[in-house]
Amino acid sequence: MLPTDTVDTTVLPPGERFGMWLDLVARTSAPLRIQSAHTADFAARADFVDLGAIQLVEYQYPSLEATRTRKLVRRSDPELYVLALTTAGVGTSSQDGRRSEILAGEFTFYDASREHDVCHHSTEPQRTQATSIITLIPHAALPLPRQRMAALYGGRMSGSEGLGTLLAQFLLQVTRHPEQYHAADAGRLGAVGLDLATTMLGRHLVAEDAVPTEVRRRALVAQVQAYIHRHLGDATLSPQVVADAQHISLRTLHRLFEAENATVASYIRDLRLARCRRDLTDPTLRTQPVQVIAARWGFGDKAHFSRVFRAAYGMSPQACRDGDALSARPVNRLASRVNSSPAD
The missing domain is CATH 1.10.10 (Arc Repressor Mutant, subunit A)
Structure with missing residues (x-):
């Protein structure tokens, strides 16, 4: 099983739960000032998955508002980017003067080393939990020009189109089913997640040329493999069908798989x-x-x-x-x- 850890406030009486959550946030590498209308009974959970190159956290909590103030930034610099996928509820993300509303199925991106504000609220009267999956990416691990990244801070990106879909599916699968993988898989999964995130962010920068060639290749391989997995039961699935679906030539598809020690046909x-x-x-x-x-x-x-x-x-x-x-x-x-x- 992948390296995981869980914090669940419901192990404590209702009156002590919000304090437990504040203690958790205070111990993180990027502490936040938290406010909530549910302090009397803050039933929340955080599931951490360590993938080496990146860290994943799936959060479930009542509505909350969080601020990383200038004082907190001066106190600690985690040198981390945060790529957050909202999975239930609606939120807002604000950094460097840019503010966006984030709906379920959408990503937002910000720098934890800078001031920012985020809030997240449930949108269903019967549902008290808002949920999200956070990807923590070290500055040094993201092979994109840091001076260009500010264009994405506080923005929104689709998790239902192109690489956004594949990245969202990857995050959901790994965080909700860590038992399906071996601990030895963590490094490989972390590399796959980082490649997908890098390529998606690069495309939103309109600067895919800034993404290293090998990162783009690995991200495309992951996209092709995900397509094959989804259509495996289709008897007509073939290398040509796969190439057409990805809008690449058959020759390009075969070249992609040369580094995978397999042909497309043998992989299928x-x-x-x-x-x-x-x-x-x-x-x-x-x-x-x-x-x-x-x-x-x-x-x-x-x-x-x-x-x-x-x-x-x-x-x-x-x-x-x-x-x-x-x-x-x-x-x-x-x-x-x-x-x-x-x-x-």
Whole structure:
């Protein structure tokens, strides 16, 4: 499991919860002055995920207002950027004279080393919690010109278009399902998240040329892989279909995967095989015919499926289902690699 930590104020009586939250905020690298209309019963939770290059925090709290004052900035300089995704409620973000309303599904960006104001309120009468996912990015880790970043402070960016969609999906998956990954995956996931954030911010700067070439390449690979994962069950999925969906040439797509130690076709095939193996060894799917499972993941030809499954795992699909699930070890290095893909 990924390195995580949780702070939950509901472990204390209602009257002590807001004080616990203030203590938490005071201990962070960028303390804030907090106000709330819910101080009498501040039921809140913070889930931290350490990904090495970046840190993620999912917040759930009643409505609040936060200010990083000039005095607090002088007291500590965390040298961090904050990229915040609102997941429920509505908020405002203000820095350097720019103020934006942030709706659910939108990002805002600011520098924790400078004065700023943020507030976040629930928009549903029956829902007392506003929620967000915060990405903490060290200044030194973001490969974009710092003097250019002020153009984005206090602004809003879509989390439902282009790379914004992919980054939002990544943050939601990692913060809400850290148990699906190994601790050893943290560094790799952190690099993926940083690449996606860097490329999205670079595009909003209208300065994608400022994003290092390798960062852009890795971000595009992550975007392509996410598309493949979403359409894996489509039997017509092919390298050409993937290239067309990403508005790139087939040649460019193949060049992208040269550094991934896999061809596009083998990546699709091995990922499908991994899904089939998972379903074949799932006791709840025991009554489903092998061919139904194969077809679900894009294998329409029974003989072809049996042949490639045996080549990858050293046994037939039926033998995999009948035998010990752990005995179906990949004999194909690429199959092994996609089994642990962070895009799952």
